[in-house]
Amino acid sequence: MNLALFDLDHTLLPTDSDHEWGRFLVRLGVVDEEFYRRRNDEFFGHYKAGTLDIQAFLRFALAPLAANPRDRLEALRSQFMREVIDPVITPQARALVYKHLDAGDLCAVVTATNSFVTAPITAAFGIKHLIATEPATANGKPDGAFTGEVAGIPSFREGKIARVEAWLKSMGTQWDAFENTTFYSDSANDLPLLEKVSEPIAANPDDRLRHHAAASGWRIMDLF
Template sequence: MTQIALFDLDHTLLPIDSDHEWGRFLAKIGVVDSDYYALQNERFYADYKAGRLDIYAFLEFALKPLSEHSRAQLNEWHLQFMKEVIQPQLKPSAFDLVKRHQDAGDLCCVVTATNSFVTRPIVAAFQIDHLIATEPEVIGDPMTGNFSGKVLGLPNFKEGKVTRLEAWLKDQGLSLSAVQGSYFYSDSINDLPLLEKASHPVATNPDARLREHAVKNQWPILELFA
């Protein structure tokens, strides 16, 4: 039977939040109104950490800059983002965790609320083949078309992660009940719905509320960047 290993991305495999950092990067290079965008970016980030994020309001904000530029231009900026922001934050301890599961033959997948445009190259850097992310709507060809600024389907957030994972597993001919074991590594109380579905939930670099929940329920706590 197959065993699956699921990883959140931000503050789990990365010690930073890629969504938040992408917003800061756009403000830094002058792609957006720096003062306004930075203020709103921090407000949404605070709401996320507090567990009260309005995901649709955030996505309207976060996906708008993608719709205002060509895919070629966005890809160029993302290469710069990877070099300047992400690559310095790729830590050996995170690679080692992923490799342990890969060496065991586990089916590995990143399950993140951050949109796939931002996260796909990051996940590729970890040599993980599978990604379930919030999907920005694309006009035309999925790989080369421009973004509409809207979200496609259900955001991969909170309970949405469970729904999206179950649909992905069905496409693989699997289900959570049919696998040998399921690991899910996450830092965030926002991921509690999926953590509670996993047979092996691991609170990884957990926020205060997830740490409290993990201790209460005797879940393992992993400090990946300690």
């Protein structure tokens, strides 16, 4: 069996689901418009520049989850999927995923965006496994109220390797059990995991990753 890992934002999606979720909450008046829009854009800029303070960002991004009951959040998420995400999923991205699924590869989305936002997006691609930043809950149960904190290691930079390895261990396997391991990503923030797999693929890469991929002889794929 082969292992196929996919970053989500700007890799399978031609947008950033975390940033768009923030804009969506602003549009619906769920969060303070002036403050949230400004901070959301600032953090997005830091991410693209490779200077993101992940803990500061997560305190910001997870605060709306803690400020709202689960039933409201789930209704908002369904609306977000219908209005923002579903319309931008492209046939090219679906075809890429289906190629691996049809081949029988073990597939997972590995994203820094929190699992509350990304779980239905991952499911929309037909991928069963999601490795995302996990929002903490008050009782530690999946349906508990969100606290605004992070549970465990954020799925970001080197944290993606730690989270993938923990997931593989939970599946009773490890890296060297696979004939081939592939990771698709658009971002230079994902260089640690890209350098870990046997087949790193720069998908819709940012400038820093495109330069690194070209210099390293990695495959470059432009889906969008």
